[in-house]
Amino acid sequence: MPRPRSLTQDQVAAAALAVADRDGLAGLSMRAVAKELGMSTMALYRYVRDRDELEGLIVDLVLGEVDTSPPPDGPWRERVEVMAVRMRDALAAHAAIVPLTMTHRHGSPGSLRWGETVTGILAQAGIEGRAAAIALRALIAYVTGAIQLEHLGALSGTGTDAIAELPGDVFPNMAKTAQHARGIGPDEEFLGGLSALLRGLGS
Amino acid sequence: MPRPRSLTQDQVAAAALAVADRDGLAGLSMRAVAKELGMSTMALYRYVRDRDELEGLIVDLVLGEVDTSPPPDGPWRERVEVMAVRMRDALAAHAAIVPLTMTHRHGSPGSLRWGETVTGILAQAGIEGRAAAIALRALIAYVTGAIQLEHLGALSGTGTDAIAELPGDVFPNMAKTAQHARGIGPDEEFLGGLSALLRGLGS
DNA sequence: ATCGTAAGCGTATGCCGTACACCTACAGGA
């Protein structure tokens, strides 16, 4: 009976994501998203309660793009690694919104599906119950932490250079470590830490 | 010759931290910090270039409170664990500013000293060069990720309850895992994941 | 053709960070 909606929430989320991809997280505002959709600022509020909900929709959208189908057969560590890499790739495609995932990942359907697949792999490997709960949280902690680190000064970036040139008498170990760190790419870094965690999770 | 400063940057940082502790990150504003110091808003800018620098000072202050003296002798894994727990405890005392540490940890003296001590322990354990660089970054990724997770919906909180009540036919593994997760405290969770990572780092 | 509903919009409020121009307290030299 009333006037029909002209947009879906998905379209709103997609517009917001486009703004964030183009102008960064700082450029993401209700005004900017409304302009992206060709509406007035306040019209946006017909689709979203407030900015917080909009951020949730963006995270849902990005996390929903992660392929959560069970990876091909193989050793369980490799299969979990595939899942971790899928998550990392999806977020790398929208690096600007990575900080939002920490606040809004909770309860997102994509995140739940990812967890479901991972716990399934763990269960097949005999990791269940409390051990599975701890393993899943450890994986989430590592993956989200590593992704944020990666987008806030890569291992081979200027930050590492600065550390490598620290006074050798005050920070001898850091200076030496940074020297070696220069040659390490982001992939090797991410996968290296991940495989250590996975080795340890097998008890 | 000119009028002397009446405040140190440390005092400014302490006031800002007090505001954040009391009113949360959302309550942290230049106006609020200036009021905390009993000055006008703009006087604050005599001590700090902009808000970004103020945030850096806060992080420096909190990270500077971490005890970075070498832990007592013992197995290297236990010594690294002590370092991780010290970092976690320091941040837990100021949970509101945890998100700031992701953006401002880089180059903070406290963070450097922490890294120096950790790489020292790793070196004594025979982990050096590229392996040490990867190990350090993995530890930072896990610790920061876990701390953020902890302050954004604990394992035994309402979020877990919601997951435990998910449709069992769509998320069977998650539902079962969440059931077991309910009984896990934050310490057990943090230390469990950490010891897995440390086991794996020993190659 | 009309009418109720909700879409969409304009305006306004109270925050925010901060640029700028001004006044003022103080240490050093006279």
Added chain:
DNA sequence: TCCTGTAGGTGTACGGCATACGCTTACGAT
């Protein structure tokens, strides 16, 4: 003792933010 240059401290103002509120308007059902 007074004078003066420097930098500390302040008030005002601007543009941008999220969003509350009330109006207008498009539309599907009658």
